[in-house]
Amino acid sequence: MRETALRNAAATRAGRRLGVIGGLAAVLALTLLGALLVGAYPISLADALAAFARRLSGAPAQGQIETVLFDVRLPRVLAAALGGAALAAAGAAYQTLFRNPLVSPDILGVSTGAGLGAVLGIFLSLPVAGIQLIAFAAGLATVGLVYGIASVVHGREPILVLVLAGVVVGSLAGAAISLLKILADPYDQLPAITFWLLGSLAATRGAEVWAALPLVLLGLVPLVALRWRINVLSLGDEEARALGVEAGRLRLAVIGAATLMTASVVAISGVIGWVGLVIPHIARMAVGPSFDRLLPTAMLLGASYLLLVDTLARTMARIEVPLGILTAMIGAPFFLWLLAKGREGWS
Amino acid sequence: MLEARGLGFGYGARAVGRDVDLEVRPREVLCLLGPNGSGKTTLFKTMLGLLPAQAGEVRLDGDPLASLPRSAIAQRVAYVPQAHSAQFPFSVVDMVVMGRTAHLGPFASPSETDRRKAAAALATLGIDGLAETEYTRISGGQRQLALIARALAQEAPAIVMDEPTASLDFGNQVLVLAEIRRLAVSGLAIVLSTHDPDHAFSVASRVALLDAGRLLAQGAPREVLTPERLQAVYGVSVAIERLTGGQTVCVPDYGTDRA
Numbered sequence: 333m334r335e336t337a338l339r340n341a342a343a344t345r346a347g348r349r350l351g352v353i354g355g356l357a358a359v360l361a362l363t364l365l366g367a368l369l370v371g372a373y374p375i376s377l378a379d380a381l382a383a384f385a386r387r388l389s390g391a392p393a394q395g396q397i398e399t400v401l402f403d404v405r406l407p408r409v410l411a412a413a414l415g416g417a418a419l420a421a422a423g424a425a426y427q428t429l430f431r432n433p434l435v436s437p438d439i440l441g442v443s444t445g446a447g448l449g450a451v452l453g454i455f456l457s458l459p460v461a462g463i464q465l466i467a468f469a470a471g472l473a474t475v476g477l478v479y480g481i482a483s484v485v486h487g488r489e490p491i492l493v494l495v496l497a498g499v500v501v502g503s504l505a506g507a508a509i510s511l512l513k514i515l516a517d518p519y520d521q522l523p524a525i526t527f528w529l530l531g532s533l534a535a536t537r538g539a540e541v542w543a544a545l546p547l548v549l550l551g552l553v554p555l556v557a558l559r560w561r562i563n564v565l566s567l568g569d570e571e572a573r574a575l576g577v578e579a580g581r582l583r584l585a586v587i588g589a590a591t592l593m594t595a596s597v598v599a600i601s602g603v604i605g606w607v608g609l610v611i612p613h614i615a616r617m618a619v620g621p622s623f624d625r626l627l628p629t630a631m632l633l634g635a636s637y638l639l640l641v642d643t644l645a646r647t648m649a650r651i652e653v654p655l656g657i658l659t660a661m662i663g664a665p666f667f668l669w670l671l672a673k674g675r676e677g678w679s
Numbered sequence: 680m681l682e683a684r685g686l687g688f689g690y691g692a693r694a695v696g697r698d699v700d701l702e703v704r705p706r707e708v709l710c711l712l713g714p715n716g717s718g719k720t721t722l723f724k725t726m727l728g729l730l731p732a733q734a735g736e737v738r739l740d741g742d743p744l745a746s747l748p749r750s751a752i753a754q755r756v757a758y759v760p761q762a763h764s765a766q767f768p769f770s771v772v773d774m775v776v777m778g779r780t781a782h783l784g785p786f787a788s789p790s791e792t793d794r795r796k797a798a799a800a801l802a803t804l805g806i807d808g809l810a811e812t813e814y815t816r817i818s819g820g821q822r823q824l825a826l827i828a829r830a831l832a833q834e835a836p837a838i839v840m841d842e843p844t845a846s847l848d849f850g851n852q853v854l855v856l857a858e859i860r861r862l863a864v865s866g867l868a869i870v871l872s873t874h875d876p877d878h879a880f881s882v883a884s885r886v887a888l889l890d891a892g893r894l895l896a897q898g899a900p901r902e903v904l905t906p907e908r909l910q911a912v913y914g915v916s917v918a919i920e921r922l923t924g925g926q927t928v929c930v931p932d933y934g935t936d937r938a
Contacts, residue, residue, distance in 0.1 A: 345811065431766040486691070557786040564780050566767055570729050571760060575833070576753030576781030621767035624788060 349619045356632035360413070363636045367409045367643045373400050407538040412642040413635040414541060415533070415597040416607055418548045420634025422590035423608025424615065424626050425555055428566045429586050430491055433616070436609035437594040439495060440587065441502040443605075445474025446598040447529055448505045451512045454524050463528075464540065464599045471595030477501055479587060490569060490580070530654030531604035533642050544596045551593035554585050559624040562586060566621070604655050606663030607638055613670060680704050680740065680868045681726065681756060681837045687734030688718065688725035688892075694733060695721040696892020703868045703885075705836065708859060710879040711872040712904070713889030714913055719872040720761075722889065723839050726870070727758050739837075753781030757830035759840040762823040768813040771806070771825050772797055778832035793832075800831040804858065819846035827855065831862075838862070840871040844878060856882050876904050876917075876929035888912060901927060 369375050375383075375397055383397050393399075422437035430439065438444065449470025453463030478501050482494040509529070516522045555562070561582055565572045569579040594608070615630035638655075641662065645653045680703055687697035696718040703709040713719050724730045726737050728744045737744040739755050757778070765774070772794070779793040789797075801807040804824045809817055814825065823846050830838050843859070844852045860882050863869050873879060879886045879900050886903040888895040890912045896903045901919075909917045909929070916932045 428767070433766070560783065560788040561780065561785065563769075563773075564777050567765065567777070570724070571758075573729055573749050574727055574753065574758035574760070575777055576750040578749050616767070621769055622773055 349625055352618050353625070353628055353632065356629060356636065360632050360636045360639075363639050363643075364409060364413060367412070367639050368401065368405050370643060370647055371400075371405060372646075375401060403538070407541050408533050408536050408642070408646075409639060411533050411536040411541050411544075411600060412639040414545060414548060415601050415604065416611070416634035416636070416638025417631040418551070418593040418597045418634075419604065419608040419638070420611040420615070420630040421552060421555060421627060422594045423634075424612035424623070424630040425562065425586050425590045426608070427612050428562055428621070428623055428626070429583060429590075430495065431566055431568060433613060434609070436605070437590060438502075438603075438605075438608070440478045440498040440591070441474040441505060442471040442591050442594045443598055443603045444502045444505040444509070446471030446595055447603050448474075448509050448512075450528050450599075450602070451509050451516075451525050454521050454528065455512050455516050457521075460535070468595050468599035471598055472591060474501060474505060475587065475591040475595075479584070490583075527654060528602040530656035531602035531659075532645075532652065532654050533601055534646070534652050536600060540600045544600050547596035548593050551589040551591075551596070554589040555627060558582065558585060559627060562623045563621075566623075601655070604638070604659055606659040606667075607634055610663045610667055610670075611637055613667075681839075681870065682738050683722075683726055683735065684738070685735030686722070686725060686732055686737060688721050688730060689733055690721070690730065694892070696889070697734060699735075699889075699892075699894050701726070701870075701887060701894070701897070703837065703870050705866050705868050706863055707868055707884045708863045708882050709868075709870045710883035710886045710900070711870065711889055712874075712876065712879055712886060712912075713872070717889045718892040719889055720841055723758075723841050723870070723872065727756060727839055728752055729758075750781045753833065753835065755835050756837040756839060757833040757835040759823075759826050759830045759838060759843055761841050762819045762826060762846045764822075765814050768815045770811050771814050771817065771821075772801065772810040774814045774825055775800055775829045775832050778829035781833060781835075796834070797828070797832045800828040801825075803831060804828050805854065820848055820851050823847055824851065824855070827858070836866070837868040837870070840869065842872050842874065844873060844875070852878075876909060879904060880927040880929065904929065 369377060369380055373396070379397050380401060383401050386393065387398070387402065419437055426435045426437055426439055427433050446467040450463050450467035453466040458466065478494065478497045481497040481501070482490065485493050485497070513522060513525055516525055561577050564575055564577050565579060565582055572579045611634040612626065612630045615626055615633050619625040619629045641658050642655060645655055645658055682702040683699050686699040687694060688699070689695040699722060701709065711719055711722070721730065725732055728737065739747065739752065744752065775797040776789045776793055778800070779789050779796065783789065783793070798807060798810065801810055804827060806821060806824050806828065809821060809825070814822065817825070823843060827840070827843060830840070843855055847855060856878060859869055859871065863884070883900050885898060886900045887897040888903055888908060895912065896908060904919065906917050906919055918930045918932065919927060920930055921927050
């Protein structure tokens with residue numbers, strides 16, 4: 333009797349969670365479609381469907397609609413969805429790993445490091461691809477440096493040492509960015525630097541999305557494969573080890589995966605804050621803290637969210653609003669509301 | 680089963696205790712008594728391989744602990760930490776299922792069988808009604824029971840419990856001690872620490888008295904826990920009385936000041 337009731341309750345919960353994930357997938361599909369249609373050059377649904385049909389059947393393109401749809405809007409829309417999903421996944425992984433719901437993917441300095449790389453690239457007047465490559469490499473190198481420092485400094489609290497090393501290296505990179513800004517050409521380079529540091533998808537091309545996608549997927553593989561152990565790791569090192577998990581090695585794998593995802597996205601979009609912090613939070617409120625459900629929910633939610641924000645960024649004003657400004661303006665009040673509402677979903 | 684030989688333990692360079700020889704076999708309850716700060720938790724963490732031994736060694740079924748991978752250790756000895764609060768609101772049953780981790784492959788998630796074992800462990804401790812409640816919303820005593828359930832779900836032949844009765848009400852203390860006794864009868868080897876000599880008298884087959892990181896005495900409860908020793912370790916005078924039912928109790932003398 334009791335066991336059946338228990339199983340029914342569990343089944344209802346599982347059903348509700350599946351419903352949440354299915355619903356979010358539908359929302360993402362609709363947002364994707366909507367984002368493709370709206371903009372400075374509006375496209376009707378019928379025209380868009382016809383254009384897709386022509387492209388799939390290999391018929392010749394018929395002018396401007398195709399150009400706008402496939403060369404400008406589709407790469408940008410896909411980049412926004414990919415970036416939102418990757419940042420939210422990395423944020424969910426880091427929050428679980430560091431046992432702290434206030435942690436974002438750049439806690440170990442990946443964004444600041446990538447920022448420094450990009451600023452250096454702009455300063456040296458490198459081509460766009462060069463800037464992206466150096467941003468990606470600098471993001472990875474920064475986290476590698478932070479992890480290296482933390483492994484050399486043996487403390488009783490490995491996680492605390494990691495976070496502190498991240499703060500120190502991050503502020504060093506921040507100082508280097510400021511120095512480069514002062515040295516940069518104020519009419520040509522400085523606006524580009526500022527724009528990059530606030531994040532934008534305005535110049536995203538298809539090739540960049542195709543370069544980032546496999547790296548994001550590569551980072552996603554360990555997170556999916558190790559989803560159960562990541563849960564156990566959220567109990568803390570000591571308990572996780574007592575339960576049979578090699579905590580140090582697992583942490584390295586998760587940090588590597590999340591860093592790869594974040595760095596590949598930041599390299600093409602610039603620094604976009606708040607997504608990796610707020611979205612995993614909301615996902616946790618919807619489906620609970622278990623990482624196997626948290627990960628897909630956060631990714632779907634993050635993809636829809638950044639897509640929506642990016643669509644706003646290019647339609648709400650006559651000039652393009654940098655993404656970082658919008659995500660902060662939406663994210664910060666929302667986060668305060670979460671705080672005021674009580675700590676539901678995290679403790 | 681689980682044995683420590685000439686064990687020195689501590690954090691980093693700081694030594695907390697040394698020269699500890701302990702052993703627990705199947706069907707045995709070894710009870711570790713000692714005042715606050717005597718090193719009980721540090722000793723346990725070293726015996727579980729969570730801290731490296733500073734001297735001597737710990738063996739599990741004859742194998743040096745240091746040579747075993749974490750999953751092999753967790754399959755043979757389970758750990759019940761002092762009740763704590765979790766960072767994230769996992770359901771109680773999720774928390775208990777985590778005890779199955781050592782039996783899962785690195786990329787696997789718990790199966791239906793694992794969930795059934797977790798549910799059975801919850802039922803054993805009488806908290807199956809809390810299965811779907813969030814671990815962060817239950818009381819300290821209920822958390823302690825859930826952590827014991829997790830150790831049961833781990834199905835290790837030995838369990839190390841750090842003050843399992845510390846945050847429990849009177850009824851749950853009795854429930855947990857009775858469960859500990861039943862587990863030992865069913866063949867498990869159990870090591871626990873406690874602050875209450877009465878608990879040692881009621882469940883322990885052997886008692887070890889730890890003071891300032893050194894073992895003062897080890898053996899049958901009535902031989903180890905003498906009024907003189909308890910007074911020396913805790914600084915309060917006590918009487919040890921045998922009740923007509925055969926039970927032994929420790930009665931403190933509330934009239935005396937600390938020596």
